[in-house]
Amino acid sequence: xxxxxxxxEIARVEREQARGITSREVVRLFEAKGARLSEATFxxxxxxxxxxxxxxxxRKGKHTGSTGIYPVAVVRRIDLIKRMMAEGLxxxxxRESFVTMKGRLDDVEAGLAALVAELERRAxxxxxxxxxERQLGRAQRELRAALRRIExxxxxxxxxxxxxxxxxxxxxxx
Numbered sequence: 001x002x003x004x005x006x007x008x009e010i011a012r013v014e015r016e017q018a019r020g021i022t023s024r025e026v027v028r029l030f031e032a033k034g035a036r037l038s039e040a041t042f043x044x045x046x047x048x049x050x051x052x053x054x055x056x057x058x059r060k061g062k063h064t065g066s067t068g069i070y071p072v073a074v075v076r077r078i079d080l081i082k083r084m085m086a087e088g089l090x091x092x093x094x095r096e097s098f099v100t101m102k103g104r105l106d107d108v109e110a111g112l113a114a115l116v117a118e119l120e121r122r123a124x125x126x127x128x129x130x131x132x133e134r135q136l137g138r139a140q141r142e143l144r145a146a147l148r149r150i151e152x153x154x155x156x157x158x159x160x161x162x163x164x165x166x167x168x169x170x171x172x173x174x
Contacts (some may be wrong), residue, residue, distance in 0.1 A: 002039070004030060004033045004034075004079050004082050004083070005029070005030075005033060005075065005079050006100075010075055010076050010079065011041055013029065013072060014072045014073075014074050014075070014076070017072045017075075018072060020055070020069035020071060020072060020131055021070055021071075021072050021080045022068065022069060022070070022071065022073065023039055023042045023054070023056070023068060023070065024039065026042060026070070026074060026075060026124075027039055027042060029075065030078065034047055041078065042078075042090070044091075045078070045081065046093055046103065048091055048105070049095060049100055049103070050077065050095060050100065051070070051074050051078070051103070052070065052071055052073075052074065052103060052106070052107065053076060053154060054068030054069055054070050055068070055069055056068060056069075057069045058076065067173055071106070071110070072144065073106055077102070077103070081094055097131065101113070102151070102154065103153040103156065105147065105150060105151055108147070109147060114144075116136065117140075118142055120133075120136065122148055123136060
């Protein structure tokens, strides 16, 4: 399965756009690689649950409205969706695959990261700061391990579902 955007290229975009990316920027990025992706297709992926919804960010100036900003992870996810479609999978099969589970897992990770950041902030002011920070560090390591296990299980479950459906590319190496 070949990439539209090479992993180092995706990593660069994730670094440069860490605060978020607009649908227009995503479309331009993929069009520059020769991929067919329109704003309408992007919206269709969001409506199908393959991509997260945007958050609205106000623009500077009077009466300028707001812009929808997406987590930069949509770039990686669209690349995966396009690769799966190139294998012959339909949007429905993709939605039933690990892509949707991975999206939920990404949401859980983001929520946990926000919670941990808040706990770290509060721990700095706690009378038992060192012990609280030590326990929080331990909890973070355990959370990361649990999330990796869940991701592994999700990948295996999706692979079985694809092979049962007779999807192209299913099986041991998929």
